[in-house]
Amino acid sequence: xxxxxxxxxxxxxxxxxxxxxxxxxxxxxxxxxxxxxxxxxxxxxxxxxxxxxxxxxxxxxxxxxxxxxxxxxxxxxxxxxxxxxxxxxxxxxxxxxxxxxxxxxxxxxxxxxxxxxxxxxxxxxxxxxxxxxxxxxxxxxxxxxxxxxxxxxxxxxxxxxxxxxxxxxxxxxxxxxxxxxxxxxxxxxxxxxxxxxxxxxxxxxxxxxxxxxxxxxxxxxx
Amino acid sequence: xxxxxxxxxxxxxxxxxxxxxxxxxxxxxxxxxxxxxxxxxxxxxxxxxxxxxxxxxxxxxxxxxxxxxxxxxxxxxxxxxxxxxx
Numbered sequence: 642x643x644x645x646x647x648x649x650x651x652x653x654x655x656x657x658x659x660x661x662x663x664x665x666x667x668x669x670x671x672x673x674x675x676x677x678x679x680x681x682x683x684x685x686x687x688x689x690x691x692x693x694x695x696x697x698x699x700x701x702x703x704x705x706x707x708x709x710x711x712x713x714x715x716x717x718x719x720x721x722x723x724x725x726x727x728x729x730x731x732x733x734x735x736x737x738x739x740x741x742x743x744x745x746x747x748x749x750x751x752x753x754x755x756x757x758x759x760x761x762x763x764x765x766x767x768x769x770x771x772x773x774x775x776x777x778x779x780x781x782x783x784x785x786x787x788x789x790x791x792x793x794x795x796x797x798x799x800x801x802x803x804x805x806x807x808x809x810x811x812x813x814x815x816x817x818x819x820x821x822x823x824x825x826x827x828x829x830x831x832x833x834x835x836x837x838x839x840x841x842x843x844x845x846x847x848x849x850x851x852x853x854x855x856x857x858x859x860x861x862x863x
Numbered sequence: 864x865x866x867x868x869x870x871x872x873x874x875x876x877x878x879x880x881x882x883x884x885x886x887x888x889x890x891x892x893x894x895x896x897x898x899x900x901x902x903x904x905x906x907x908x909x910x911x912x913x914x915x916x917x918x919x920x921x922x923x924x925x926x927x928x929x930x931x932x933x934x935x936x937x938x939x940x941x942x943x944x945x946x947x948x949x
Contacts, residue, residue, distance in 0.1 A: 742935055788879070
């Protein structure tokens with residue numbers, strides 16, 4: 642049976658259809674989860690896609706964490722379920738306390754929409770399981786608040802516990818330690834700024850995102 | 864009683880602040896080359912229903928810590944005035 646992936650939709654989310662389409666390409670069955678839903682249903686994995694949840698008012702992701710679906714996502718994550726936050730979804734997961742640190746304005750002070758090359762820094766996460774460390778992937782970033790920041794203690798823990806999942810080859814935004822993606826201690830919650838779903842076909846420049854999504858599915862149903 | 868509260872949120876020391884740096888770089892061109900250490904922030908004003916100024920401050924600090932500021936990168940300063948209405 643096709644793995645079922647819940648795709649969370651807040652008011653202002655705008656990447657849910659791209660994510661659903663890319664998930665379909667790798668054989669998953671996506672289901673949209675409205676932010677007022679109180680359950681993730683029978684999802685094998687959950688993706689929090691990009692956009693501007695609740696208008697990004699106050700701070701990116703700050704209000705989304707109060708949506709009822711986030712309690713369900715937290716419960717799902719606490720039970721070991723695979724949860725991936727992409728871009729705004731990463732911001733939501735940090736604000737919700739599911740991932741450490743925060744995303745601040747790009748040091749360029751620019752909204753950045755461009756392809757970037759990242760390397761897989763850990764092959765032990767819900768999104769990168771089984772992908773050899775050092776694998777280079779071309780994905781695209783599309784954000785204003787994409788610069789990862791955390792205190793020295795968190796950074797030490799992320800490095801020591803092999804929780805930096807993706808690093809930029811050429812840091813585009815001032816992210817600490819070139820971090821493009823991290824995971825939690827349980828390795829089942831992953832946040833990344835680049836969009837795997839926007840690299841879902843050679844026709845649009847890269848199909849490297851499918852490598853990550855395939856890994857997500859294989860880890861989620863393992 | 865209601866107490867007027869003011870919460871000021873600023874980036875913590877050591878967190879890169881490219882917005883403030885950009886504003887500061889523009890100042891000499893306007894003749895403000897005597898201005899330094901510029902920092903931007905956000906200001907929130909609201910009223911808290913409480914029995915005393917102290918309990919209003921506690922509530923305002925809770926709100927600042929849980930929502931208005933992200934403690935990973937921001938500090939909040941909370942001040943509460945005398946009651947604004949009975």
